[in-house]
Amino acid sequence: MEILSSLVAGFAAAASPANLLACLIGVAVGFVIGVLPGLGAPGTIAMILPLMAGTEPATALILMAGVYYGALFGGAVSAILVNTPGVPTSVVTTLDGYPLARQGKAGKALCMACLASLFGGTFSVIGLTLIAPPLATFALRFGPPEIFSLMVLGLATLGWLGEDSMLKTLLMACLGLLISTIGVDVVSGSVRFTFGLPELLDGVPFVVAAVGLFAVGEVLYNAYRPSQGPVISHAPRLREMLLSGREMLSCLPTLLRSSALGFLVGTLPGAGATIAAFMAYAMEKRLARDPQRFGRGALQGVAASESSDNASTGGALVPLFTLGLPGSASTAILLGGLLMFGLEPGPGLMKEHSGFVWTVIASMYIGNLMLAAVNLPLIPLLVRLLRVRYTWLYPFILVLCLVGTYSVRNEPFDLVLLCIFGVAGFLLRVGQFPIAPLVLTLVLGPLMERALRRSLILAMGNPLTFFSRPISLVLLILAVLFVVMGSLHRRRQQDRQQEADTRVSPVSG
């Protein structure tokens, strides 16, 4: 009852004109930022933080939170329409969102992304409201060995991402991990694989690699194939763009499961929305009755990635509000914001500044609704972009990639990297190498290596530390199960394929 009354008071405060306006601005800015590759929510929040110094703390936090989850949906839009993940979590959305767009179902994909974002965000806020303290206590038990084992579990989901050869998937995973080692090693401070280039001291920016591999690589690959007309030849009717009741109902179990998983993973410090999205996708593919639809335009694929990454936003706030531990880059900047306003995050925050905390939580409910209300009417307009002939579309995509990439560090060298990754993405597509595993390991690599080395340092070099800690052991067992089930799944797929080939051509030449 106390929680309910606090929440009602929070809604009353969040619904003030100033806070509603801040929410709207945050969501709109975040959406634009998410669509434009390169900018990203953390950088945007860091840019606007100093501008918020003179405002009310709650208003500032509401605006920054709006930017955060507005960017998540914005990233989904570019992922679906032009196969360019605007934010890291949108990489998973490209797997099914882009194929849906190519089939003329961009409206449905965008609609699902919007509603899944709303569902996941709302789910996470409910979770934040009800179970933040006990969850925070559980999250405290995650040390470097548990983080490493969680990353291993994340890598184990690679086997479920696509139907490609396991050999090629592993090669791409290793390549991604290798690229992630470029730059200064944060543990020892030594420089690795920079070839004397100072621009590589900070490593390869994720955005540069992702935009190059996905967007530029896709443009080059489309140039390689026979010329194509527009993706859709006529203006789709409204009902063709929106989801039917049956489609929404069929995705409801996916939304529930993925939101729950995303929220739980989001509470773990360092895990992040990207790994939540990949794990939710792999889980849904594993549980689906017809998993072969995934990767070819399954609405459940879009639902899984979008609901889980938005659910992880609320999850990431759990350790921030209750323990003062940021769960991701964006929440680390939010932490800076709290400190700037003289609010010390931790167990005392909810007791001493409960009005502030509940106002922010209430604003997240409002923000999620605002996100859907603002973006759903935009879907018909966004879908119309696909009527444009590709001849006209791809130069704009390339230009957007160039400018967006340059805006990350204002380094001309990043444009050279973009082109290199673009060519690599093209060659990988021609050779039928999957790109998603490379991108996943590029994100997880630094976290994984840091956790591995810290674990072994703390355990004086004893590798049994990963097996002697219960949570770590459970995660590793799950990872092994995932790998074994993934291999069996591929074997069954190959056997079915061979049977189908034998039926089609019983007499081989």
Added chain:
Amino acid sequence: MGRLRFHLNAKRTAGACFLALGLVTIFGASRLTYYSETGPGDGFLPLWLGVGITLLALLLLGGRSTREREAQGHAQPGTSPRKPLLLVGLLAAGLFLLPWLGFLLTILALMVALLCLLEGVSLARSLLAAVCTSLVLYLVFTLWLQVPLTVGVFGI
């Protein structure tokens, strides 16, 4: 048969490239610290990655399963590397000219080249599209988002 040969050549080329990458990685990692008193060093993960890539590349080169099915399933008629090569060439030329032309003029020139030279769109329409694009980029990135785009010798 031609498609099969193309696929096998592509697979061998990929395998050879990854094999070279694996060996170079092992060489590079050998110059780093593998293990120290406090635990794994900066060469620990790269060395194992190099070994992994090398082994996987050898498997890729020596793999014999499902060749024909892969070749038949994934053959793509009508493909040509000419256009992607031209595209990459134009991008490279744009990057080369960036310090002199500045970002906005480079984008303008690149768009005109892509539309007019590569896609056969008329010069007038290409110029119009390029100018509009550059203007929008200036408004959004330079004025609104305050991203400092490179300025060339013409002050733009």
